[in-house]
Every structure is written in C-alpha cells, then in structure tokens.
Amino acid sequence: MEEREIARLLECLGCGPELRGHILAVRRVALRIADSLNALVDRRLVELGAIYHDIGRTKTHGINHAVVGAEMARQWGVDERIIRIVERHIGAGISKEEAETLGLPPRDYIPETLEEKIVAYADNLIDGDREVSYEEALERFKRVLGPDHPSVERFIKMHHELEDLR
Numbered sequence: 001m002e003e004r005e006i007a008r009l010l011e012c013l014g015c016g017p018e019l020r021g022h023i024l025a026v027r028r029v030a031l032r033i034a035d036s037l038n039a040l041v042d043r044r045l046v047e048l049g050a051i052y053h054d055i056g057r058t059k060t061h062g063i064n065h066a067v068v069g070a071e072m073a074r075q076w077g078v079d080e081r082i083i084r085i086v087e088r089h090i091g092a093g094i095s096k097e098e099a100e101t102l103g104l105p106p107r108d109y110i111p112e113t114l115e116e117k118i119v120a121y122a123d124n125l126i127d128g129d130r131e132v133s134y135e136e137a138l139e140r141f142k143r144v145l146g147p148d149h150p151s152v153e154r155f156i157k158m159h160h161e162l163e164d165l166r
Contacts (some may be wrong), residue, residue, distance in 0.1 A: 003027075006051055014058040021129035026050045029131055030122035034115075037165045041114050049085030049119040052078065056086070063102050066090045066109065081115070088112070089120045092141070092155035110154070114165075121158050134159055 003024055010020045027050040034046045056069025070087040093110030100106045111117040124137045132140075138159075141152045 001047065001051075010051070013055060015055070018128065019054060019057055022126060023051060023054055025126045025129040025131060026053060026119070026122050029125050030119050033118050033122055033162060037114075037118075037162070039114060039165045041118065045079075045081055045085075045115045046118050048079070048082050049089075049115055050122065052082055052086050053089045053119055053123060063090060063094075064104055067104060081113075084113070085111075085116050085119050088116050089123050091145075091151045092120060092124065092158050093151070095150065098150065111158070117158055117162065121155075121162055124155060 006024060006027070007020050010023055015023065027047060030046050030050040031043065034041045034043050052069065052073055054065065054069065055072055056065035056067070059065070059068050059072070066087050066089060070083045073083045073086055088109050088111045090109055094102065094104070094108075095110060096106055096108050099109055111120045124141075125131055125134065127136075127140070138152070138155060141149070141155050145151055
C-alpha cells in the first residue's frame with residue numbers, strides 16, 4: 001500500500017494527524033526490519049500489523065489501547081494474526097502478572113511470532129513520528145520503567161533476537 005492510501009484509511013478510522021504520523025513511521029521501520037532479516041517473515045502481515053497497531057488510540061491513550069484496538073479490529077473482521085499484533089505490541093510485551101497489576105484482562109501480551117516482535121520493536125524505535133536508536137529507546141525504557149523492570153530485559157532480548165536474524 002502507498003502511504004497516501006494508508007493515511008486516508010487511518011483518517012477514516014478516526015486517527016488524527018499525530019497518530020497517523022506515528023503509525024506511518026512504525027510501518028516504515030517495521031518493513032525495513034522485515035526486509036533486512038534473513039528469515040521467512042510475512043511482510044504483508046508486518047505491514048498490516050503496523051498499520052493497525054495503535055488503532056485503539058482513537059479511543060484511549062492508556063495502556064489498554066492495545067486491548068481496545070484488538071477489540072475494534074475483531075469487530076471489523078480483521079485477521080486474528082493482525083489482532084494479536086495489535087494486542088501484543090505494548091512495550092516489549094506484558095506478562096499476565098503485569099497485566100493484572102495494570103488493570104488489563106489477565107493474559108500474556110508478550111509478542112510470540114516474528115511479525116509480532118517486529119512491530120513491537122519498531123514501535124519502540126519511534127518517538128512520536130521520529131525514529132530513535134536502539135540505545136535511546138533502551139534508555140527511555142530504563143528511565144520510565146526502571147532499569148530492573150522485566151520489560152527492559154524483554155526489549156534487550158527482542159533486539160538481540162532480531163539482530164541475530166540479520
């Protein structure tokens with residue numbers, strides 16, 4: 001899909017200009033990562049997952065935007081694989097125990113498939129609509145969550161896993 005088409009679609013879905021800019025930036029980075037991997041990856045699934053990943057932000061900017069977005073996508077009849085990307089993209093994943101403390105439905109939100117990991121990782125490399133380095137993203141994780149938070153370790157692991165596939 002061309003960015004103009006995607007931007008129009010996102011606008012029709014209720015995404016404002018800042019959210020559209022963010023989603024398009026995540027899509028570009030996610031596709032670049034997918035293209036750089038020496039692994040079999042469903043590029044179309046990565047693209048669609050990146051396009052839909054923050055659709056829940058049209059309703060809420062809380063951590064539950066992933067759950068809200070997944071439910072919206074379900075109502076629209078979106079492929080379940082894309083729905084899982086939407087649901088599992090938050091942070092570097094959230095465990096069932098962490099989800100319960102955050103008030104989310106009690107289940108794991110940790111990316112499992114390569115496509116889920118690519119979109120989650122790409123999302124973390126975007127600040128607004130600006131791409132940041134892995135090091136800058138890691139420092140943001142540590143600053144916001146604390147250096148010993150499980151998401152910090154998950155982000156580092158995700159980075160190394162994707163790097164090892166190049």
